[in-house]
Structures are given as structure tokens and as C-alpha cells.
Amino acid sequence: MSAFWLLDFVLLALLVASAGVVVWLRNLNGAVMALSAVGVLLTVLFVALGAPDVAHSEVVVGAIALPVLYLVAIGKARTDVTDEEDLGERGEGRRVRR
Amino acid sequence: MRLAFVVLLLAVGLAFSLSGAVGVLRMPDVYTRAQCATKTVTLGTLSVLVALVVGEGPVSNYGGRALIVAVLILVMSPAASHALLRAAYRTGVPMWRGSVVDEPRRMREEQESGR
Amino acid sequence: MTYAYLVAAVAEIAIAAVLVVRLALGPSISDRIVALNVVSTQAMLAVLLFAAYADRTVYLDVALWLASFSYLGTIVWSRYLERGLL
Amino acid sequence: MIVVNYLAAAAVFCLGLYAVLTRRNIIKMVMGLSLMEASTYLFVVSVAYRARSTAPVLLNPQDGKTPAELAKGDVADPVLQNFCLTAIVIGVALTAVFLAVAVRVAQHYRTLDADKVRAMRG
Known part of the structure; x- marks a missing residue:
């Protein structure tokens, strides 16, 4: 087992852990951050597996575009959903009025 | 000889990155965490990039790209950290109990008491 | 020398494992953004070191994109925290 | 060894x-769908x-190298990588x-609760 497979295995373990964090977190904003971490780790994995073009599109889509889409959707849903329990934001530091 | 320099710089960079990661894990509030993340990880990153420049030569593809990334990190990292922490302060993320200096709050209170 | 690069890449990714813990249990979203930023930086270093190990210049662009987009993403998310994205 | 990648994708x-x-939560369900997409790419x-x-990018080799030296014996399958590229965009x-x-x-x-939506639908 060479060091390349060690890199592969560490990346896979982190990928599965980040996916577990996405499922486990109740806070929607935190889950979006974990999804972005999944995109970043998948990018390194694609480079290690010899697919730099796929890694290009994955870093743009998985690490930036997809979280921004989710954040826009959460922000638009927040204006309509009054129940904060629903968005999983009970323990968050909410916006300070000033 | 060059190999020894490269390995030494890689080891220094890894040590700084590890200390920054442990600081992010163990510090008590978001401001000290971001301080660890900015200073320590920037130093670790720069050490590894200098190792690439030493190992591959500054005019090769790898060394040149490492220099571009180094300039990018030196410019962008403080700006991003500052924007993030200003947003965190304005959204009311609490400070650690033991922290002693809160300049914006002190200035605001002085303004209100003087009026 | 190239093997040292590969070992360093493995170590950078192993350091990122510490940050995923902070990403999982950070109390506020700012902690998670800080951890995610450092994870992106470590991933960028790993890509750069892997490109030097594999001796392919094609991989280098990915590292550049990853670095620039991680900091851009941090600025975008701080703007989202402060004023809302729309 | 590549079997571990398949197992991680399945996980x-x-x-x-x-x-x-x-x-x-409906947005959490969409996140699950994104995770399934990511496993497919992997x-x-x-x-x-x-x-x-x-x-499999062998055009324009750097100075003093031939495409055969760049390949070092074998390249990955470009057809499946193009499938993956299309799948990411879709x-x-x-x-x-x-x-x-x-x-x-x-x-x-x-509301964003799927059960409440179903109850209100009747």
C-alpha cells in the first residue's frame, strides 16, 4: 500500500464524515457549510484520481454555486416561515437590531 | 542538500498548520479561533509554498504557481477574515467570558453617556 | 523529493480532519465558516503538492481556483451573515 | 484497492x-439529494x-517532454469523466x-415541514 492509497483513504474517510455531518446537523446553515466541505474534499479526490477537468467544474459548482443556491433558498424561505424551530435556528446568534 | 531544505520547510509548515488547526479546535470563541486560523495557517501555507519554490525552482511551472498563490493568500486572507469577523460582531456572536477589551461597545457607551 | 511531497499532502489532509470536528460542533455559523476556510486552504495545499508529486502541470489550475474561490466564498458568506444575500 | 472508493460512494x-x-425539513431532503449526486460523481x-x-490531458506537453512521457504508461478513461462532467452540470x-x-x-x-404540508393538503 503506497502513500497514494493512504491519501485516497484519508480523503474518503473525511468525505464520509462530512456527509454524516450534513445529515446529522439540525441547523440548516451549518449543513450548507458541511455540504461545501464535501465539495472541496471531492475536488481533491478528483485531482488524485486523475480528472482535473471534473475537479474544475466541481470546485465551482460544489464549493461555491451550490451553497449560494442553498443560502438564497434559506433566506427566501426565512421571510415566510415564522416558526424558527422549523429552520433549526434556535441556538443561533440572531441578528441584532440597531 | 536541497532535499534537506525542502523537507525542513515542509516540516515547519506542517507544524504551524497543525498548531493552527488545534487552535481552531480548542479556542473558546470565534474571534480567537479566527485569529489562529489567519495567522498560523497563513504562516504554515507560506512555508509549504516556499518549499515548493525551493524544490522546483522559481521559474518552473510549480514554483511560479506557488508564488501566485502566496501573493493571493497574503492579500485575500486578512480581508476575508476581517469581513467575516465584522459580520460575526454585528450579528451578535458572543465573546468569551474572560475577554477584556471590547472597543466598539466602549466607544458606543462613551457616546451615549456624553450625550 | 517527490515522495516527500506526497507524504506532506497526506499530512495536510489529515490536519483537515481536526477542522471537520470544529465544522461539526461549532456553536455559531461563523465558527463553521472559519473551519471551512481553513479546510479549503489545506485542500489547496494538498492539490499543489500532489501536482508536484505527479509531475503534471494540468493539476495546478485547480489549486489556483480553489484558493481564490475559497476566500471569495468567505467574503460572500460574511455578506450573507451581515445583510442577507438578496 | 479501488474497491474502497466504491464502498465509500455506497456509504x-x-x-x-x-x-x-x-x-x-424539505431543504434537508434536497441536501440528501445533493449527497446522492456527489456519491454518483465519486x-x-x-x-x-x-x-x-x-x-487524460496530453496536449501541449511542457518543454522537453513527449505525450508518452506524460502518460507514464496509462491514462484514465476520458469517456466516463465526460459523463461525470455532464452529470455535475445537470x-x-x-x-x-x-x-x-x-x-x-x-x-x-x-412552513417547511413536509408532514405539516401533507396534513394541510388533507
Whole structure:
């Protein structure tokens, strides 16, 4: 087992852990951050597996575009959903009025 | 000889990155965490990039790209950290109990008491 | 020398494992953004070191994109925290 | 050794399926779908990889190198990587459509809970 497979295995373990964090977190904003971490780790994995073009599109889509889409959707849903329990934001530091 | 320099710089960079990661894990509030993340990880990153420049030569593809990334990190990292922490302060993320200096709050209170 | 690069890449990714813990249990979203930023930086270093190990210049662009987009993403998310994205 | 990649892809797929089946928040369900997409990309790129292969980009080698030296014996399968590229682009459009549907549900029913939406539907 060479060091390349060690890199592969560490990346896979982190990928599965980040996916577990996405499922486990109740806070929607935190889950979006974990999804972005999944995109970043998948990018390194694609480079290690010899697919730099796929890694290009994955870093743009998985690490930036997809979280921004989710954040826009959460922000638009927040204006309509009054129940904060629903968005999983009970323990968050909410916006300070000033 | 060059190999020894490269390995030494890689080891220094890894040590700084590890200390920054442990600081992010163990510090008590978001401001000290971001301080660890900015200073320590920037130093670790720069050490590894200098190792690439030493190992591959500054005019090769790898060394040149490492220099571009180094300039990018030196410019962008403080700006991003500052924007993030200003947003965190304005959204009311609490400070650690033991922290002693809160300049914006002190200035605001002085303004209100003087009026 | 190239093997040292590969070992360093493995170590950078192993350091990122510490940050995923902070990403999982950070109390506020700012902690998670800080951890995610450092994870992106470590991933960028790993890509750069892997490109030097594999001796392919094609991989280098990915590292550049990853670095620039991680900091851009941090600025975008701080703007989202402060004023809302729309 | 590449079998571990397949197992990890299966694990991420099962996590996404679990999120879709058990979570009540609609946006969390869409996140589960994104995880399933990510596992599909990982699986396809792992199928394209062969032992000790490199990227199938051999045009414009740097000075003093031939394309055969760049390949070092073997390259990964470019056809499956192109499939994966197309799947990523389609996947982000699919996620955008799902999120638009979720925002419409939130505007219409004033909640994001799938069970409450079903109850209000009657």
C-alpha cells in the first residue's frame, strides 16, 4: 500500500464524515457549510484520481454555486416561515437590531 | 542538500498548520479561533509554498504557481477574515467570558453617556 | 523529493480532519465558516503538492481556483451573515 | 484497492437516502439529494481510474517532454469523466429546480415541514 492509497483513504474517510455531518446537523446553515466541505474534499479526490477537468467544474459548482443556491433558498424561505424551530435556528446568534 | 531544505520547510509548515488547526479546535470563541486560523495557517501555507519554490525552482511551472498563490493568500486572507469577523460582531456572536477589551461597545457607551 | 511531497499532502489532509470536528460542533455559523476556510486552504495545499508529486502541470489550475474561490466564498458568506444575500 | 472508493460512494449514497427518507425539513431532503449526486460523481470517476493512471490531458506537453512521457504508461478513461462532467452540470440545475419548489412550498403553506404540508393538503 503506497502513500497514494493512504491519501485516497484519508480523503474518503473525511468525505464520509462530512456527509454524516450534513445529515446529522439540525441547523440548516451549518449543513450548507458541511455540504461545501464535501465539495472541496471531492475536488481533491478528483485531482488524485486523475480528472482535473471534473475537479474544475466541481470546485465551482460544489464549493461555491451550490451553497449560494442553498443560502438564497434559506433566506427566501426565512421571510415566510415564522416558526424558527422549523429552520433549526434556535441556538443561533440572531441578528441584532440597531 | 536541497532535499534537506525542502523537507525542513515542509516540516515547519506542517507544524504551524497543525498548531493552527488545534487552535481552531480548542479556542473558546470565534474571534480567537479566527485569529489562529489567519495567522498560523497563513504562516504554515507560506512555508509549504516556499518549499515548493525551493524544490522546483522559481521559474518552473510549480514554483511560479506557488508564488501566485502566496501573493493571493497574503492579500485575500486578512480581508476575508476581517469581513467575516465584522459580520460575526454585528450579528451578535458572543465573546468569551474572560475577554477584556471590547472597543466598539466602549466607544458606543462613551457616546451615549456624553450625550 | 517527490515522495516527500506526497507524504506532506497526506499530512495536510489529515490536519483537515481536526477542522471537520470544529465544522461539526461549532456553536455559531461563523465558527463553521472559519473551519471551512481553513479546510479549503489545506485542500489547496494538498492539490499543489500532489501536482508536484505527479509531475503534471494540468493539476495546478485547480489549486489556483480553489484558493481564490475559497476566500471569495468567505467574503460572500460574511455578506450573507451581515445583510442577507438578496 | 479501488474497491474502497466504491464502498465509500455506497456509504455516502446511503447517507443521502437516509436524509431524504427520514428528515422532515424539505431543504434537508434536497441536501440528501445533493449527497446522492456527489456519491454518483465519486463512483463514476473511480470507475474511470485505472491503477497508477494519470489525467487524460496530453496536449501541449511542457518543454522537453513527449505525450508518452506524460502518460507514464496509462491514462484514465476520458469517456466516463465526460459523463461525470455532464452529470455535475445537470445536477446543479436539478438542485436549483428542487430549491425553487421548496421556496414555493414555503411561500404557499408558510412552513417547511413536509408532514405539516401533507396534513394541510388533507
